[in-house]
Amino acid sequence: xxxxxxxxxxxxxxxxxxxxxxxxxxxxxxxxxxxxxxxxxxxxxxxxxxxxxxxxxxxxxxxxxxxxxxxxxxxxxxxxxxxxxxxxxxxxxxxxxxxxxxxxxxxxxxxxxxxxxxxxxxxxxxxxxxxxxxxxxxxxxxxxxxxxxxxxxxxxxxxxxxxxxxxxxxxxxxxxxxxxxxxxxxxxxxxxxxxxxxxxxxxxxxxxxxxxxxxxxxxxxxxxxxxxxxxxxxxxxxxxxxxxxxxxxxxxxxxxxxxxxxxxxxxxxxxxxxxxxx
Ligand SMILES: Nc1ncnc2c1ncn2[C@@H]1O[C@H](COP(=O)(O)OP(=O)(O)OP(=O)(O)O)[C@@H](O)[C@H]1O
Ligand SMILES: [Mg+2]
Numbered sequence: 074x075x076x077x078x079x080x081x082x083x084x085x086x087x088x089x090x091x092x093x094x095x096x097x098x099x100x101x102x103x104x105x106x107x108x109x110x111x112x113x114x115x116x117x118x119x120x121x122x123x124x125x126x127x128x129x130x131x132x133x134x135x136x137x138x139x140x141x142x143x144x145x146x147x148x149x150x151x152x153x154x155x156x157x158x159x160x161x162x163x164x165x166x167x168x169x170x171x172x173x174x175x176x177x178x179x180x181x182x183x184x185x186x187x188x189x190x191x192x193x194x195x196x197x198x199x200x201x202x203x204x205x206x207x208x209x210x211x212x213x214x215x216x217x218x219x220x221x222x223x224x225x226x227x228x229x230x231x232x233x234x235x236x237x238x239x240x241x242x243x244x245x246x247x248x249x250x251x252x253x254x255x256x257x258x259x260x261x262x263x264x265x266x267x268x269x270x271x272x273x274x275x276x277x278x279x280x281x282x283x284x285x286x287x288x289x290x291x292x293x294x295x296x297x298x299x300x301x302x303x304x305x306x307x308x309x310x311x312x313x314x315x316x317x318x319x320x321x322x323x324x325x326x327x328x329x330x331x332x333x334x335x336x337x338x339x340x341x342x343x344x345x346x347x348x349x350x351x
Contacts, residue, residue: 075142076103077235077268078127082136085122085291096122098291099136104270106235109262111279112272114288115313120272122291124240127270128158141235156185159229161239165221169213174205174224177213181232192231199227202265203257219250223257230261236268237261243275251275276303276317280338287312304336319343 085097097119104110112120125131126138129145140157143150162168171177178196187195200206203223208216213224222242229237239258243251255278262269271279279285285302287295289312295302302309303316306324310316316324316338323337323346332350337343 077106077141078104079139083133083138084135085126085131086134095291100293106268107266109269109283111282111285112288113314118288119291120288121240124238124272127238128155128160156232157235159232159234159237161225161229161242163241163244165218165225168225169221172212174211174213175209177224178227178231181228185232195231199231202230202261203227217250218246219253222254226257238270240272276315280317299338300336303338
């Protein structure tokens with residue numbers, strides 16, 4: 074099966090960036106339908122630029138972005154690509170447009186010209202999926218950050234995209250809101266098979282990803298499963314990033330002479346390891 078998303082020698086330079094300064098520098102990548110891809114990397118490493126290249130908000134300076142076989146550089150196909158890739162950004166307040174939750178979720182499908190009986194059905198489904206179906210008639214601005222972000226996600230999934238691209242959706246949320254959002258996104262991926270590209274600064278959020286890409290200066294510096302990535306604690310620190318707290322703890326225990334595995338990123342696994350120590 075051909076990959077849902079293909080990046081070929083993808084490069085992007087903003088106006089004013091110097092000759093050797095690329096925001097995104099020669100990325101080659103294939104993302105399959107149903108995958109959960111996490112993207113991390115310190116400030117300015119090119120994550121948001123990549124997100125915007127994916128749905129054609131930005132067009133490649135060099136190379137190509139293909140979604141479902143269609144290229145973002147082809148104006149006739151861009152409209153379809155925008156429908157296939159739903160975007161969720163950092164600030165939920167910038168994404169909510171209506172005065173009532175259900176109207177907000179209906180906004181996207183309305184713009185796509187979906188018939189109103191079908192919209193009703195989609196809005197109901199979408200709000201159930203993000204567990205906001207008890208807030209149908211509420212005012213979005215009175216919700217918590219996590220609730221607002223889940224409404225924003227519902228608005229995107231009501232358009233029935235093939236892929237969800239989330240650029241730091243939890244950056245402005247408190248810990249409760251953060252876990253509500255990551256649990257919702259994981260559920261949509263696992264149960265609805267929605268391909269997910271999840272950009273974050275929080276390593277604890279991505280321990281269940283299929284693949285993690287670590288960005289550095291517009292390039293993919295590391296890629297692999299969470300186990301493969303988080304076992305390289307020193308390398309991650311070199312890239313000015315953190316590992317999940319529990320991995321850090323296991324790493325420190327190991328450094329202090331306790332014989333423990335390195336690829337630990339869940340509490341259960343650490344407990345198991347400690348209990349099996351002789
Ligand atoms: N509109 C712009 N004009 C010029 N340069 C830009 C613009 N937006 C981003 N850049 C530059 O492009 C590079 C990549 O930026 P980008 O926003 O993609 O990084 P990021 O990984 O998303 O960072 P953050 O973690 O802070 O969100 C940086 O060097 C940044 O300064
Ligand atoms: Mg960014």
